[in-house]
Structure formats: C-alpha cells, structure tokens
Amino acid sequence: MACMDADAQQALARLIRTVRIAMLGTLRNGAPNVSMVAYLCAPDFASFWLRLSRLAWHTQDMALDARISLAICETDDGRADPQTLARVTLRGEAAQIPAEGPEFERLKRAWLARFPESAVTFELADFSFWCIAPRDARFVAGLGRTFNLSAADLAAAAAHRG
Amino acid sequence: MACMDADAQQALARLIRTVRIAMLGTLRNGAPNVSMVAYLCAPDFASFWLRLSRLAWHTQDMALDARISLAICETDDGRADPQTLARVTLRGEAAQIPAEGPEFERLKRAWLARFPESAVTFELADFSFWCIAPRDARFVAGLGRTFNLSAADLAAAAAHRG
Numbered sequence: 001m002a003c004m005d006a007d008a009q010q011a012l013a014r015l016i017r018t019v020r021i022a023m024l025g026t027l028r029n030g031a032p033n034v035s036m037v038a039y040l041c042a043p044d045f046a047s048f049w050l051r052l053s054r055l056a057w058h059t060q061d062m063a064l065d066a067r068i069s070l071a072i073c074e075t076d077d078g079r080a081d082p083q084t085l086a087r088v089t090l091r092g093e094a095a096q097i098p099a100e101g102p103e104f105e106r107l108k109r110a111w112l113a114r115f116p117e118s119a120v121t122f123e124l125a126d127f128s129f130w131c132i133a134p135r136d137a138r139f140v141a142g143l144g145r146t147f148n149l150s151a152a153d154l155a156a157a158a159a160h161r162g
Numbered sequence: 163m164a165c166m167d168a169d170a171q172q173a174l175a176r177l178i179r180t181v182r183i184a185m186l187g188t189l190r191n192g193a194p195n196v197s198m199v200a201y202l203c204a205p206d207f208a209s210f211w212l213r214l215s216r217l218a219w220h221t222q223d224m225a226l227d228a229r230i231s232l233a234i235c236e237t238d239d240g241r242a243d244p245q246t247l248a249r250v251t252l253r254g255e256a257a258q259i260p261a262e263g264p265e266f267e268r269l270k271r272a273w274l275a276r277f278p279e280s281a282v283t284f285e286l287a288d289f290s291f292w293c294i295a296p297r298d299a300r301f302v303a304g305l306g307r308t309f310n311l312s313a314a315d316l317a318a319a320a321a322h323r324g
Contacts, residue, residue: 025194032187
C-alpha cells in the first residue's frame, strides 16, 4: 500500500472539508446499520463531531457499543463512472460530549455556523454532541487508488488547504 | 410509526431509482465498516445487485458474515438543511451470484446499460455480482418523517413510477 503523495493528501483534505453529510455505521443487534449524519471536523482531522438525538437508532446503538465507521463520499456529479468518486472511511469509537463548559460552547458556535438550520436542536433536551477520534481510515481517491491511513496520516493531510 | 402515504411511496421510489451509489455496511472483525458501492435494483425493489471485487474489504467481510446494511441517500444539492435529505437504509443478507446462466446474462446487460464504464469488470476474474434481498428498511423522507418498512412496503413503493 503506497503512501499518500501531496496530490492525494490535498484531495483527501478537500473531500473532508467540502462534504457536509456522512454515512455512519453502527452495530444494531450485532449487525451493521448505516444512517446519514451531518458532521463537523476539527482543523487537524483528529475529531469529527455529530449532533444526534438520543431517540435516533444510531445514538441508541452507540450507547451500547461505541465502535463506529464514518464514511464521507464525494457528491455524485453524474460523471460517467461513479466508481471514480473519492471517499474515505474513518473507524474508531464514538463518545458523547457533556452539554456544558467552554468546549461545548465553542463547538456549538462552530456547529451553528455550518448548520444554522439546526438551531432548534439546542432547545431540545434529547440532542447532544458525539465525538469520533479516528483510529484509522481508508481513503479511495478513485478507481484503484486506495490508501490505508493512520491518525497521523490524517493529520498530515489536514495540513493541506484542501 | 405511520404507514407511508402515496407521496412518501413516490418519494421512496424516486430516491431508489435516481441515486446510483449506496453506502454498504459490513462487519469487519465484529465492528461496522462502511464503504461506497454502485447498485442496480429490481423493478419491484425485491433485489439490489452490487458488482464487487473479491479483493475489496466489503466482499471479504460478506464472505465471512452475510449481514449487511445498504443506505441510499439523496444527493446533497446544497440546500440550507442537509437533515432534510431523503435516505433509506435496507437491511438483509448478501449472497454471491454464479457467473453463468440466463439470470447472470440478463443482469450483465442491465448493469452495463447503467454503468457502461464498468465493462472491464466482466473481463476480470475477481469480480462477481452479489444480491441483497431486503428483509426490512427504514426510510427517512425528511426531518421527522421516518417509516419502518417491510419487504412488502418496499414492493408497494416500487409500484409507483418514482
């Protein structure tokens, strides 16, 4: 498995910073379950935040088993071959974040800047932030260009403007 | 949980027939793993076909544990609130299809009509079709409009032109 060159790093940074929705894989009764989530990421790609209702299946799943997979896929632009769309899958554990303190306030501001329509979720008691710190990742930059990445590789990609 | 009305059925049929890529959840060492796949579906939504290389992680995963989740999400059009994007998650088991016989030939023609760029995969020995017969599904038609569906509900939606 080759190391990412600067082009691949830049493509990964652009993918993660451009796309707004990800597909979250959780364990439900021992089987995989995939659902859509909106996400926000730290500038260094060390943290990915989700804002979820505890009434949602994926939130119930993560409360029982924190292991998750988060896939971010380039928006389909109708190109001839969809297999050339770039995508990255992060793997790690999800942890709920307390709804108080300066970290929460910073996160709330950043979330509302990106998703202003979600203001109502800050008035509902069943919503909270969850944080995913990726342990590793798999980046498919296009057909036949696949990279297995460590958290350090993600950080190196994050140094690119994207 | 309400039953789908005709509008929701139509929206589901349109979603499944319009989108080309799905996110496949498999089990990898007991944890969820999500990856992108192209898909083709039967007119009655009773079968969803994927064309996969046995070298890919998801294919190796399904050979060990057939349980999967397949999520199809409306393409992000940049709307104010991405949480209103429609998406459906199918759950079931995946089975590999033998590369011979009239069913394979019909499927090959349909696949090439939808994904002409994938012709090369029919010259490579490591690619094969996999079939998913959804056991149930969960359809989020938009914020707060969620439906739990049986295979019969999927078939009812498929009767709509979409």
